[in-house]
Amino acid sequence: MRDLNDARAVVVYHPEKLHGPRWQRILTREEQRTDRAPSLWIPTQADEDPATLRNRLREAGALDADVLIAAGGDGTVRLTAEVAMLTGQSIGLWPVGSTNLFARNLELPALDPAAGLRAALGRTERLVDTMAVTAVLEDGTRVRRTSLVLAGFGVDAQMVVHTSDEAKAQFGWLAYVDGVRRGISRPDRFDVTYSLDGSTPQDARLLTLAVGNGGLLPAGLVLLPDARIDDGALDVLLLRPDGVRGWGDMASWFLKENGVVRRLMRRAGNRRPLRTGPSVQLFDAREVRLRLRHPEDFQLDGEYIGRAVALRAVVQHGTLRVRVPEPSR
Structure with a gap:
């Protein structure tokens, strides 16, 4: 690596x-x-x-920069990461958005922009996974994106749908709490046929299906408790409560996973899984394919994509270099 005084960063920022x-x-x-x-x-x-952004960076003579610093919301971070994967550059995070989802899942200082900037301009890097996602929308449009954290239908998608830009600007991550409540309590289900790593397709009627490399939502809620952002696997969650007991089992699991004791255990490195039943199912896979009977709201890294009828998600192991704080001594 070249000396820092010979290096130059590029700040990719959202002007608003x-x-x-x-x-x-x-x-x-x-x-x-x-x-x-x-x-x-x-x-x-x-x-x-x-x-397009890569071409603009080339025209500006910015492809020799040692780091691309993403300064904006989750959309700006994902766009910058996709460019960094094309150019082979590292990415740094300057967390100035309302949720800073990727920073939170990397356990970076998501609420401290100055600390994030210091890490972005430093030397320490971490190699993490990404997820290649292809979604088919209800009008037949194919949307191809790279996900850094989480994509899904159900609770997480309704959280995005029911949280306005105005609320995010005013309340930050707290604006998502009501969206999560609406997603968990809604009576609707969706029918899906899914396959993991080419296995025999399974039919299910679900409240939520989420897949990703990171499981931490805005408001600090955990949806994929076993997800690790560099383990070469995607984590998959199916929520399918049925009857009073099923709803009770799901609520108990959700509250325990998001309780103070579990949070402290995870911080200490203890990820012993909680017992789950038919209402809560957790899997891991390298590839996930699914088809929905009817169009359903779909989100990716906190961005509403549209109403989708099919999805393919594939893990991309070790494809992104991220600047992180130096380890404490």
């Missing part, structure tokens, strides 16, 4: 989330502290795809 001289002063101060060259600022554009 990062504007004004305050952010420039914060970055300049950190550049001076680490004796780095001034960074290049590249704003994102509406509905921009990774190839």
Whole structure:
């Protein structure tokens, strides 16, 4: 790795989330502290795809930068990560969004932008997995995206649907609490046929189906308790409560997984799984395929994608280099 004083960063930022001289002063101060060259600022554009952003970076002479720093919401982070995977550059996270979902699942300082910036401009990196997702929407459109955390139908999708941009701007991650409540309590189910790693397709009637590399939602809620962002596998959750007992089992599991004791156990490295029954099913796989009988709301990394009728998700092991804080001594 070249010396830091010869290196330059590129800040890929959302112009509506990062504007004004305050952010420039914060970055300049950190550049001076680490004796780095001034960074290049590249704003994102509406509905921009990774190839277009990569071309703009090339035109700006930014492909020799040692790190692409994503400064914005979850959409900006995912777009920057997709470009970094194309160019082979590292990604740093400057958490200025309302949820900072990827940062939270990496256990980065999601509520401390200055600490995130220090890590982004440092030397320590971590190789993590991503998820290649192809969704077929109800009008036949195929949507191909890279997911950094979690995609799904049901509770997580309804959380996104029922949380407005205005509420996120005003309340931050707390705005998602009501969306989670609505998703858990809704009476609707959806019929799905799914297959894991090419196995015999299974039919199910579900409240929620989630798949991903990370299981931490906004508001600190855990949906995929065993998910690890670098283990080469996707975690899959099926929620299928039936009757009073089924709802009780699901509620008990959800409350226990999100209780104080379990959180402390996970922080200490104890991930002993809780007992689950037919209402809560957890699997892991490298590939997930599914088809829905009727279109269902679908979210990916906190972004509403549309009403989908089919999905394919494949783990991409060790495909993204992320700057992280130096380990404490």
